[in-house]
Amino acid sequence: MRGLSTKSDFSLFLGCLIPNRLPEIEKSTRLVCERLGINLHDMKGASCCPAPGVMKSFDKALWLKIAGRNLDIAANMGMDIITLCNGCYGTLKDASMELKDDPELQEVVRASLSTIDRDLGKIVDVYHFVEYLYFDYGLDDLSDHITKKLDYKVAAHYGCHLLKPIKYRRTKDFDAPTFFDELIELTGSTSVDYVEKNTCCGAGGGLRSGLKDVALDIARKKVASIKDANMIVTPCPFCHMQLAQVSNIPVVYYSQLLALSMGFSEEEVGMAVGK
Amino acid sequence: MNKDVRSCMKCGSCTASCPSGRVVAFRTRKLVEDRAIGEIDYDDLSLWYCTTCFNCMERCPRGIDITDEILKIREEAYRKGKVLEPHRAVLRYIYRSGHAVPINPEVREKRMALGLSELPPTTHTFEEALLEVRRIMEDEGIEYKE
Ligand code: SF4
Ligand code: SF4
Numbered sequence: 001m002r003g004l005s006t007k008s009d010f011s012l013f014l015g016c017l018i019p020n021r022l023p024e025i026e027k028s029t030r031l032v033c034e035r036l037g038i039n040l041h042d043m044k045g046a047s048c049c050p051a052p053g054v055m056k057s058f059d060k061a062l063w064l065k066i067a068g069r070n071l072d073i074a075a076n077m078g079m080d081i082i083t084l085c086n087g088c089y090g091t092l093k094d095a096s097m098e099l100k101d102d103p104e105l106q107e108v109v110r111a112s113l114s115t116i117d118r119d120l121g122k123i124v125d126v127y128h129f130v131e132y133l134y135f136d137y138g139l140d141d142l143s144d145h146i147t148k149k150l151d152y153k154v155a156a157h158y159g160c161h162l163l164k165p166i167k168y169r170r171t172k173d174f175d176a177p178t179f180f181d182e183l184i185e186l187t188g189s190t191s192v193d194y195v196e197k198n199t200c201c202g203a204g205g206g207l208r209s210g211l212k213d214v215a216l217d218i219a220r221k222k223v224a225s226i227k228d229a230n231m232i233v234t235p236c237p238f239c240h241m242q243l244a245q246v247s248n249i250p251v252v253y254y255s256q257l258l259a260l261s262m263g264f265s266e267e268e269v270g271m272a273v274g275k
Numbered sequence: 276m277n278k279d280v281r282s283c284m285k286c287g288s289c290t291a292s293c294p295s296g297r298v299v300a301f302r303t304r305k306l307v308e309d310r311a312i313g314e315i316d317y318d319d320l321s322l323w324y325c326t327t328c329f330n331c332m333e334r335c336p337r338g339i340d341i342t343d344e345i346l347k348i349r350e351e352a353y354r355k356g357k358v359l360e361p362h363r364a365v366l367r368y369i370y371r372s373g374h375a376v377p378i379n380p381e382v383r384e385k386r387m388a389l390g391l392s393e394l395p396p397t398t399h400t401f402e403e404a405l406l407e408v409r410r411i412m413e414d415e416g417i418e419y420k421e
Contacts, residue, residue, distance in 0.1 A: 016376040019395030023382060027389040042396040045404025047373035053327060054365045054375070057349040058358070062415045066369075066408060112414060116407040164329035165342075174333055200294040205327035207295070210359040214324060217298040270389055 011074035011081045011124070012040035015088040016048050017237040024270025025237055028255040029084055029129065031269065035145055035262055036137065040082065043073045049083075049091035052161075053206035056091070061108060067095035068109040068120055075121025084129050084255070086236035087204070090161030093126040097168045128162055130235045130254055134179040135170055139186055147263045149188030154257075155229035155249075156181050156191045157222075159239045160200050174198075183254065184233055187261035195225040203242035219246045233257055278338045280311045289331035289341055295324040303331050307341060310348065317352045323359060370412055370419045373398025373405045 018025045033040050047066060048055075055063040070092060074081045083089045099106050100123050110120050133142060163174040171177055175198065181191035202208065202218025219242050226232065232251045234240045244251040252271060259269040289303040290296050296303060301324040309315050315322075325345050332342040352358070365375050374397065383393050398405040412418070 014395055014397060016374040019386070019397065020374060020376050020378040020382055020399075023386045023389055023391055026395075027391055044396050045398060045401040045407070046396075047398045047404065047408045048369050048375045050369060051365060051375040054362050055369070056327075057346055058353040058362070058366070059415060060346065060350060062412065062417070065411050065415075069407060069411065112411055115414060116410050118407070160326070160328040160330075164333055166333060174329075200326050200328040200330070202294060202326055205325050206323065206359075206362055206365075207326045209361045209365055210323050211320070214295065214299050215326070218294050218326070221298065270385075 008037055009039045009041060009079050010127075011043045011077050011079045013043055013046060013049070013070065013074070013081050013083045013088055013092060015083065015085045015237075016051070017087075017241065018084055022237045022240065022253070025084060025240075025253045025255060028253065028259045028264070028269040028271075031264055032255050032258050032262060036142070038082075038132075038137070041077060041079060043070070043077070043081075046070050046073055049085075049088040051206075052087055052091045052094075053204050054209065057206055063091070064095055064099070064105065065109055065112040067091050068099065068113055069116070069118060071096055071099075071124055071126075072113060072118045072121055074124045075119075080125040080127060082127050082129050082132060084235075084253075085238065086128070086159040086161040087238050089126065089128040093128075094165070094168055096123050096126050099123055128235065130180060130183055131162070131170060134183055139182060142183075143186055146187060146261045148261050150257070150261050152187075152189040152231055152257075153192050153229045154184050154189045155194055155226040155232045156184055156197065157201065157232055157234045157239055157243060158198070159234065159236045160204060162235055180235060180254075184257065187257055189257065192227075192229050194227060194229070196222040201239040201242045203238050208238075208242060215242065216246060219243055223247045278340075280307050280339055280344060282337045283307050283311060283339060284337055286336060288334045288336065292330040292334050294326060294328055294330070299324055301325075303341065306345065306348070307339065310344060315348055315351070317355050317357045322349055322352055323362075366412075366417060367419045370409060370417060373408045 050066040166172045184191045199222045202215040208215040256269045256271050293303045295301045301321040329342050394400050
């Protein structure tokens with residue numbers, strides 16, 4: 001059963017990498033959500049979340065203010081946010097929690113937003129898409145929509161900010177989580193174990209943009225430990241780009257995998273697994 | 276939680292769980308120790324090796340919010356003007372387009388081929404939305420004239 005049956009309308013937060021580099025993620029997510037009865041509404045005028053690695057490293061107040069503006073767009077729509085990126089999730093989820101917890105911080109952000117005729121409204125809740133599917137939509141309801149059993153061997157990559165900091169996350173098990181594996185296996189695929197499964201992709205914290213060689217060394221170590229898989233599946237466009245750069249097997253976003261198991265074609269979801 | 280860095284018991288769990296420390300000479304524990312005695316070298320590149328994976332922070336037996344502390348150290352570095360050029364470029368992109376990674380002609384094509392709008396419904400479509408983002412940044416003293 002779906003946990004929050006009244007909640008089928010969401011503000012869709014796109015971020016930067018998905019619409020501007022990997023639009024196949026946007027496309028496949030829109031396709032599956034339409035099938036699932038999850039109504040995604042565009043957040044008109046949303047910006048970068050802003051990028052936690054750089055913005056939060058430079059000026060936390062500014063990070064909160066720009067995040068606050070994005071939260072306000074959703075508040076005006078009266079809908080909680082779904083994000084498709086671990087980085088956007090890290091920013092918007094953590095910012096929303098910090099703001100809810102700290103009235104003084106809220107005042108700082110409200111004061112800034114008032115200069116652009118915005119408030120902060122009622123601070124909305126923020127969900128990562130795969131988190132929502134597992135914890136709220138539910139595997140039972142989800143399996144009703146799966147019409148084609150896939151048999152891929154998948155190396156699952158959770159990424160860091162989907163799981164941590166645990167004080168702001170729904171599952172406290174960051175060492176050996178299973179929810180993403182379960183979502184993957186629902187499509188008929190097998191989630192294969194590998195040594196560096198829980199290792200960071202190396203892209204975050206501004207490392208990929210600032211010191212790319214180091215970032216890619218981390219990714220290489222991770223990918224080298226994958227045996228017996230024919231694809232890597234991620235819930236994050238940033239991890240996705242990073243791993244794709246060093247991987248010999250395709251990197252696929254979860255919505256694409258799910259869409260295939262719902263009978264959509266590889267063309268429709270913008271991928272070429274066979275390649 | 277949020278324990279003082281001076282409560283560090285030098286167990287090394289942070290260093291052992293650090294993905295960067297495995298590929299480059301960066302020791303999380305050393306950074307915590309330097310912080311505890313107030314001797315941060317803001318020119319040291321290793322301040323920027325952290326991926327903010329949160330492993331150290333979740334594992335620290337003393338409950339020190341290590342990752343948050345590293346971000347504070349970086350904020351101090353930023354205020355001293357010690358910034359890597361590619362990071363400054365990210366700020367510039369956000370100021371100019373509202374996006375850390377703006378669209379390009381190739382992806383516009385790809386969006387249309389997928390049946391999506393040519394531009395996403397973000398600051399890329401709404402000029403007044405971009406002006407709002409700029410205003411917030413200008414109030415923090417960040418401005419990049421074209
Ligand atoms: S948060 Fe940073 S310092 Fe801590 S383990 Fe991860 S990369 Fe290393
Ligand atoms: S894990 Fe915590 S207590 Fe152990 S060395 Fe690192 S900062 Fe110190």
